[in-house]
Amino acid sequence: MRKIILSIIGLLLIVASFFYAKKLIADKNRPKPVQAKVVKTVFTDTIQNSVIPIVIAANGSLEAKRRLEIYAEVQGIFKQGSKLFKPGQEYRAGQTLIKVDAAEYYASVQSAKSNLYNSIAAIMPDLRLDFPDIFNKWQNYLSGFDLNKTTPKLPEMTSDKENYFITGRSIVSNYYNVKNLEQRLAKYSITAPFSGILTEALVTEGTLIRSGQKLGEFIDPSVYEMEVAVSKIYANLLKVGEDVVLNNLDKTENYKGKVSRVNGSIDPTTQTITAYIEVKNTNLKEGMYLEANLNAKEESDAIEIDRNLLLETQQIYVVKDTLLDVIDVKPIYFSDTKVVLKNVPNGTVILKKPVPGAYAGMLVKSFEEQPEAKDQQ
Structure with missing residues (x-):
């Protein structure tokens, strides 16, 4: 019985092998399907060289453009002014930015001016007797001398004798000493040289200001x-x-x-x-x-395209008879997003946008933008 079963199984395997071999032979002779060619649609542009501004x-x-860094040249207490010395504060030309207490120094200036006035007054009797021709000139100077105003310029000396006499009384040296003190007194007040705004303030009212200290910045x-x-x-x-x-x-x-x-x-x-x-x-x-x-x-005779259209080999893709090709170009100038090229003939059709996986010989067709519909009447 066992032998009969094994014989039947063997016979079935032989029959199955015959039909499977026949199927393989039929499949081998069947023609393979022809794959359809893929034509990629691309955006193109026709080149027309022109003058490209670089x-x-x-x-x-x-x-x-006009900036003033404010520094102190004198020492003293910062006095409160008509405006707060704060960032953002506006000042007109000539307005006081900072005023330092100069009471003590002002007294020394007035003392020096008084000494000058006294020294000139002391020589007036001698001028009346020895130099009557110049007496009136110096008398007018004394009459116009005001301790509360800037010291006026000394009268012009017209002769050597007058010069020797006036200089010998130390009047000239006293005069320039007073002018020097007046110049320094003017530095106790800092005015705006132009209309502008305070952008930085490093001191406030009541602060002790030291010589050479930066006080702030002022701009137009x-x-x-x-x-x-x-x-x-x-x-x-x-x-x-x-x-x-x-x-x-x-x-x-x-x-x-x-x-x-x-x-x-x-x-x-x-x-x-x-x-x-x-x-x-x-x-x-x-x-x-x-x-x-x-x-x-x-x-002149150049074009401008996106930088991502330029290949590393200094070439760009062009479309020739529905096939992609490459041509050599000469880059002139690169910006962040654009590149200016030369040596591209007029009428050349180039890619307007990059094509992923592009290669020379790829089959493509240009995308034709549909004209905008006309407004209905």
Whole structure:
């Protein structure tokens, strides 16, 4: 019985092997399906060379063109003025910024002026007797001498005898000593040289001020300058007075400026040249960060495309008879997002946007943008 079962199983295996071999032979002779060619749709642009302006992008922070760092040249107590000495306080030209208590020093100045007056008055009898021709001149000087006003200039001496006589009485030396004291007395009061605003205050009323101490900073907020560093390649292209467009980092505001100065030397470390851009606008503040676009020069017979369309081999993709190809180009200038190229013939069809996995010989077709529907009448 066992032998019969094994014989049946063997026979079934032989029959199954026959049909499986027949199926394999049929599958081998069946023709393989032909895969359809994939045609990729791309955005293209037809080249027309033109004059491309080379715009140099630079950035920097604003600084007031007129700035005053306030330092003390005398010592004393800071007296309270008509306005608080605080950041943000505005002053007009000629208004007092800081006034230091000068009562003690003022008394010494008045004493020196009084001594000068007395020394001149002491020689008047001698002038009446020995120099009657110049007596009236010195008498008028004494009459106009006011201890509460600035000491007037001494009368001009017209002869050597007069000069020797006046100098011998130490009047000239006393006069210049008084003028020196008056000059120092003027330093006890610091006035605004121009209309502006206080941006830094390091002292307050009642503070003891010492000679050489920094007191604050004062600026004119109407005119600002921005310092930018430009590559030495464009050193000969920057011109004073050239208009410049500036914008903030958010690209929401534009300002008009001009190149006010260009440094005459190149930084040996960075190989850049410094240019200064002057800008006026009521919305600007010192320290604001801006971007500037400097018009360096114009390049003829050139095109401008996105930087990501330029290959590392200094080539770009072009479309020729529905196939991608590459051509050699000559880059002239690189910006953050654009590149200016030459040696691209007019009428050349190039890619307008990058194509992932692109290669020379890829089958493509140009995307035709549908014209906008006309407004219905």
